[in-house]
Amino acid sequence: MSSRREHPTNSTGVRQVRRGARRTENGPALAALSGAAAAVQDVHGAGDDPYLDGLFTYCLSIMCEHDEAVSALGLALSVAERQRERDRAPQDPAHRRPWLYALARWACLRRLATLREAARPREPVKLDGPLATRRRQELATLGWPEAAGTTPEQREALELAVRHQLPVDEVALVLSMESAATRMLLSGAACEVERTRAALSVVNSGGCGTVSRLGGDTEVVLSAALRRELVRHVDECGECRLSAEKHMAGEPWPGTAPGRSRQLAVLKASRPVVHAALVAALRARAQPAPRFDRHGFPAEAKERAARMGRLRARAVTTTVAAAVVAAPVLALWAAYRGAPLVGEGRDGSSVATSDADDPAAEESYPYENAGNADRADGDRKSPNGRTGDDRDGEKDDGKPGGSTKLPGGSDDPDSSPDEGAESPDESPSASPGRLSVQARPAGDVTLITLTNTGGTKLDWSAATDARWLRVSRLSGQLSPGESYTVRVDVRRWEPEGPWTARVHFAPSGTVITIQGQGREPAPEPSEPEPSEPAPDPEPSEPVPSA
Secondary structure (H helix, E strand, C coil), rough: CCCCCCCCCCCCHHHHHHHCCCCCCCHHHHHHHHHHHHCCCCCCCHHHHHHHHHHHHHHHHHCCHHHHHHHHHHHHHHHHHHHHCCCCCCCHHHHHHHHHHHHHHHHHHHHHHHHHCCCCCHHHHHHHHCCHHHHHHHHHHHCCCCHCCCCHHHHHHHHHHHHHHCCCHHHHHHHHCCCHHHHHHHCCCCCCHHHHHHHHCCCCCHHCCHHHHHCCCCCCCCCHHHHHHHHHHHHHCCCHHHHHHHHHHCCCCCCCCCCHHHCCCCCCCHHHHHHHHHHHHHHHHCCCCCCECCCCCCHHHHHHHHHHHHHHHCCCCCCCCCCCCCHHHCEEEEECCCCCCCCCCCCCCCCCCCCCCHHHHHHHCCCCCCCCCCCCCCCCCCCCCCCCCCCCCCCCCCCCCCEEEECCCCCCCCCCCCCCCCCCCCCCCCCCCCEEEEEEECCCCEEEEHHHHCCCCEEEEECCCCCEEECCCHHHHHHHHEEEEEEEECCCCCCCCEEEEEEEEEEEEEEEEEEEEECCCCCCCCCCCCCCCCCCCHHHHHHHHH
């Protein structure tokens, strides 16, 4: 007598469905699975529901297409579900939200890499009627004109901190960065946003004819090039600068409160469609998953960030030499597929751009991409929001407005190297670019010499936390062995009394501290001290006479 194991005829759980189902395709067909998703909605990640709106908005800002965003979100939720089943999810409740955002980021990156490897552009889904109108409105809602001057990396961090209200520590977990580096990135991004906001306030006031000609047309989109021209004019025009300072008087100090910007919209996610995408990902034959670190977060980008962090050095001395491997930064936010309707535009040498020569642009609806995904090769921006040869600062012809000094520095006012650059040829088999920073005072200014001591080209950027400092150049590119001297002087609105300011340089993370003495505060009127009365003369005894 033989016996055999009987297979149950009914489905006892999700794992049974996962083995017997066929692979489903991503796209609009996900809506057909809404009925099946309703049956398992309470089974998979019921605690993730409070985060679905933010996760969907985050994926949409990266993918810029609704069906692709839903598919990426479904993949991220499926990975999260499998990690929970294996008891490998982060145990700290405070890490649950950044963990889900990190998985969504990985899923979007993976989908974009798949499209890039396929060497085919993503074909937008052609929709008509109210659904198409609603999707276009949602994409336009993601626009943020004030962030037009930020780099892709800065924009990504700002989206997480401002739109999704993640604190700095959680943003660092999502981006696989150190908290200190994330805080510096957000500070520089907030400065750029506030500079743009100040320029827009001058445009709205209409007090300058040049600004009115640049931004007076309400139909003109605030592209990166137009924003650069506006900010440069506000910096150079005394009347516009005073107007901007008046409008921004009640705002927090630039770069100190990136999360206090205006509230940004978070879109509503369709629960049935999201859970249908989750079912489709669980039923798929291929079950992709990232490598995880010991905390349960995706580890690919974090390992590289950890290596860079171990090499990063920070010093506050008279002569600073810091070397860092200039590794390429992982880009996540995508460039525009067409002329944007809202917010930032494509960065270029001219204010107006056209996609008339691009046949694909006529078939897709143009919108602002709020993300950092390199769908096409192009010039990489430096971390402060500018390309190598662009600068939103002022020309290097400012007059010194105060006295500056470096602690323990030289007092020789005649020792000032010529500003400029000498660029030797780049070696084909050279080591990565390394940034060396040397600073010394020269009279009323501070001269900071940047040198690329590596063997490849290196993009550098500078930022300061003091509005009264003028940096002659804020970004650039150095060839191997090339040097450039940055001039830092003091504007006329330096604070009273002694002050201390810092200038940050990337990618080395070097910080130069500059100390100075402003105007002496007016002395307070003081009442004269009452004088003590003279002592009474002692009576003298009479002298007897003869």
